[in-house]
Amino acid sequence: MNLYETRLSAVRAAMHENGLDALIITPGASMRYLTGFSEPGSRFLALIVPIEQPWTLVVPALNAGQAQQNPAGIMGVRAWNDATGWESVFGPLAEELKLNGSSVGLDEDMPARFVLTLQELMPTAKLTLAGAVLAPLRSRKDAGEMDALQRAAAATDALIPIAYAACRPGASEVEIALAIQQATARGGNADSFAPIIGAGVNGASPHHNTGTAQIKTGDIVILDFGAMTGGYHGDITRTVVVGTASDEAKRVYDVVYRAYSAGVAAVQPGAAAQDVDAAARKVISDTGYGDYFIHRTGHGIGLDDHETPYILAGNDTLLLPGHCFSVEPGIYLPGKFGVRLENIVTVSEDGAARVLNEAISPEIVAL
Amino acid sequence: MNLYETRLSAVRAAMHENGLDALIITPGASMRYLTGFSEPGSRFLALIVPIEQPWTLVVPALNAGQAQQNPAGIMGVRAWNDATGWESVFGPLAEELKLNGSSVGLDEDMPARFVLTLQELMPTAKLTLAGAVLAPLRSRKDAGEMDALQRAAAATDALIPIAYAACRPGASEVEIALAIQQATARGGNADSFAPIIGAGVNGASPHHNTGTAQIKTGDIVILDFGAMTGGYHGDITRTVVVGTASDEAKRVYDVVYRAYSAGVAAVQPGAAAQDVDAAARKVISDTGYGDYFIHRTGHGIGLDDHETPYILAGNDTLLLPGHCFSVEPGIYLPGKFGVRLENIVTVSEDGAARVLNEAISPEIVAL
Numbered sequence: 158m159n160l161y162e163t164r165l166s167a168v169r170a171a172m173h174e175n176g177l178d179a180l181i182i183t184p185g186a187s188m189r190y191l192t193g194f195s196e197p198g199s200r201f202l203a204l205i206v207p208i209e210q211p212w213t214l215v216v217p218a219l220n221a222g223q224a225q226q227n228p229a230g231i232m233g234v235r236a237w238n239d240a241t242g243w244e245s246v247f248g249p250l251a252e253e254l255k256l257n258g259s260s261v262g263l264d265e266d267m268p269a270r271f272v273l274t275l276q277e278l279m280p281t282a283k284l285t286l287a288g289a290v291l292a293p294l295r296s297r298k299d300a301g302e303m304d305a306l307q308r309a310a311a312a313t314d315a316l317i318p319i320a321y322a323a324c325r326p327g328a329s330e331v332e333i334a335l336a337i338q339q340a341t342a343r344g345g346n347a348d349s350f351a352p353i354i355g356a357g358v359n360g361a362s363p364h365h366n367t368g369t370a371q372i373k374t375g376d377i378v379i380l381d382f383g384a385m386t387g388g389y390h391g392d393i394t395r396t397v398v399v400g401t402a403s404d405e406a407k408r409v410y411d412v413v414y415r416a417y418s419a420g421v422a423a424v425q426p427g428a429a430a431q432d433v434d435a436a437a438r439k440v441i442s443d444t445g446y447g448d449y450f451i452h453r454t455g456h457g458i459g460l461d462d463h464e465t466p467y468i469l470a471g472n473d474t475l476l477l478p479g480h481c482f483s484v485e486p487g488i489y490l491p492g493k494f495g496v497r498l499e500n501i502v503t504v505s506e507d508g509a510a511r512v513l514n515e516a517i518s519p520e521i522v523a524l
Numbered sequence: 525m526n527l528y529e530t531r532l533s534a535v536r537a538a539m540h541e542n543g544l545d546a547l548i549i550t551p552g553a554s555m556r557y558l559t560g561f562s563e564p565g566s567r568f569l570a571l572i573v574p575i576e577q578p579w580t581l582v583v584p585a586l587n588a589g590q591a592q593q594n595p596a597g598i599m600g601v602r603a604w605n606d607a608t609g610w611e612s613v614f615g616p617l618a619e620e621l622k623l624n625g626s627s628v629g630l631d632e633d634m635p636a637r638f639v640l641t642l643q644e645l646m647p648t649a650k651l652t653l654a655g656a657v658l659a660p661l662r663s664r665k666d667a668g669e670m671d672a673l674q675r676a677a678a679a680t681d682a683l684i685p686i687a688y689a690a691c692r693p694g695a696s697e698v699e700i701a702l703a704i705q706q707a708t709a710r711g712g713n714a715d716s717f718a719p720i721i722g723a724g725v726n727g728a729s730p731h732h733n734t735g736t737a738q739i740k741t742g743d744i745v746i747l748d749f750g751a752m753t754g755g756y757h758g759d760i761t762r763t764v765v766v767g768t769a770s771d772e773a774k775r776v777y778d779v780v781y782r783a784y785s786a787g788v789a790a791v792q793p794g795a796a797a798q799d800v801d802a803a804a805r806k807v808i809s810d811t812g813y814g815d816y817f818i819h820r821t822g823h824g825i826g827l828d829d830h831e832t833p834y835i836l837a838g839n840d841t842l843l844l845p846g847h848c849f850s851v852e853p854g855i856y857l858p859g860k861f862g863v864r865l866e867n868i869v870t871v872s873e874d875g876a877a878r879v880l881n882e883a884i885s886p887e888i889v890a891l
Binding site for chain 2: 196198217218219223263265266272273286288339342362363364365453456491
């Protein structure tokens with residue numbers, strides 16, 4: 158069996174366990190995982206995976222040539238054209254497969270305009286989310302995926318000196334982001350996501366929109382970026398000071414560094430996702446900064462930059478070999494600054510963490 | 525009234541006409557249109573617009589600071605955190621607003637994982653698409669939006685010489701795309717979409733994935749790209765030859781050029797979207813290439829790169845002042861090459877077309 162046949166076989170076993178008769182997957186990470194093919198666009202394009210009958214791609218006519226070359230070797234490619242619409246092709250297929258009345262898992266990211274139309278086309282189908290089947294499979298990376306994630310981590314690490322060199326007084330956040338993006342492109346890679354560069358008080362907003370604010374001497378700067386290679390994402394965060402850090406900044410950095418280290422150390426045989434969150438959070442809470450750590454400790458990463466397993470309270474998913482996720486605690490002091498530190502870790506065969514990125518400095522790096 | 529209050533008022537009038545009690549809008553162009561604010565991410569973030577009561581943003585805690593600064597001045601910002609989940613905040617709000625049992629329009633692009641959860645939270649709500657209300661409003665651009673689209677067109681036109689200069693024998697499609705993207709970034713703009721560069725036979729696939737194929741002398745090359753300014757998209761396509769065009773390529777180019785011109789000329793007072801498609805398509809069909817024009821003639825453009833009005837058979841939407849869309853016929857000869865020509869046009873106050881981009885050459889440009 159080739160890679161995609163192996164995955165299809167595992168997916169069908171999981172569909173059987175979950176009582177699902179079919180999946181309808183729209184473009185994105187799950188389609189790439191299952192077929193090696195995906196194509197963005199506003200038109201309806203979907204992979205239909207019945208539990209027994211052959212799988213089929215329903216695609217706009219203008220993507221038919223690309224779809225026919227899908228790496229999974231799916232033979233059934235049905236094209237629709239703009240004049241008659243996708244329902245004219247999907248409808249008969251749904252009838253052949255008897256989807257109406259059956260239990261169908263939809264892609265988590267399928268747009269509402271398709272979801273509601275599918276409900277009209279198949280009024281007695283029971284629609285649920287395909288993630289119940291796909292997320293557990295996608296979250297355990299195989300050897301080839303681990304290699305790709307390691308390459309993405311290396312390509313991301315290679316951007317650190319570029320980011321540091323760009324952090325000069327007078328440089329704007331956007332200029333720093335562009336320097337990172339240009340180096341990413343020169344390396345032949347794509348951005349995992351638009352870099353988040355938060356200087357000074359902007360760093361206190363965890364998902365600050367990189368803007369025109371200029372770096373001032375003494376600023377604490379959050380640098381959050383990643384390179385994508387072979388479809389797999391990288392994602393790290395470093396926090397630096399331009400000039401000299403205040404005692405408060407040094408103290409907060411030390412707490413976040415210890416929280417990060419505790420999170421990584423908590424990845425042990427038998428640990429659950431929430432244990433990693435609890436370990437990192439405890440360090441921050443014990444030092445009185447608990448109210449300023451306002452997000453989960455991490456997220457899975459792979460073909461999506463955010464995917465399962467999510468590292469947060471209440472997630473009792475056991476961490477198993479092949480799981481790959483970020484550990485990224487942070488403290489955000491409104492009106493002052495923020496500190497976040499992030500590397501990607503994977504669970505190795507012995508159950509312990511293996512950090513894919515280069516080590517984080519135990520003390521804040523002064524540029 | 526400020527811009528956003530004006531839009532809110534128009535939206536509520538349209539909700540009244542459409543029998544909608546509330547809208548739930550997720551991040552993207554519609555949220556930006558209504559509030560000036562939007563924030564990408566995998567977490568639930570939504571604007572709730574009841575027909576009478578105040579509008580509210582439900583946001584992840586880590587976006588609360590940004591949401592509170594929303595340009596529309598929305599006072600009700602309710603934050604949820606990762607530990608308790610978005611349902612813990614949305615649920616009580618839905619109860620206050622009595623959304624269950626009412627008629628609710630969902631953002632067209634809301635991911636299925638939220639759609640299905642909303643259906644569980646509000647089992648007796650009638651869920652439809654918000655586009656019925658928003659698309660007609662968003663499709664008629666006001667003066668400020670027209671200015672932004674004109675600026676996006678100018679920024680896009682400025683990339684043409686960059687693209688042409690990069691089209692040299694030996695250059696790969698990716699290198700040409702990067703040259704365009706780097707010039708876009710240097711101009712302080714973002715890409716409207718990843719450039720589509722299709723060299724030689726690759727041009728026969730309308731939405732070819734820009735790849736490592738190298739330009740050869742004699743190649744026909746499709747160059748489809750755009751710059752985005754102030755959130756508004758640009759989008760043009762030029763087709764060139766590197767070296768000397770064959771007689772067949774010259775003939776096909778001429779047909780597409782005349783189809784493009786006929787499409788633009790069909791934008792007249794009283795014309796419908798489908799008339800523009802029919803006018804362009806007739807030129808291509810009359811010359812025997814009808815089977816090789818495998819997509820609609822155009823798409824609306826604005827805060828989204830593809831939005832209403834779509835220019836295709838069956839769309840009897842009357843073209844009105846402020847409508848803004850692409851005219852982009854193409855002919856795709858499998859195994860040979862493709863030709864597509866595209867500019868953005870807007871319907872001016874007198875009902876005729878005004879082309880926002882620089883004129884397309886009537887004969888194929890040889891580089």
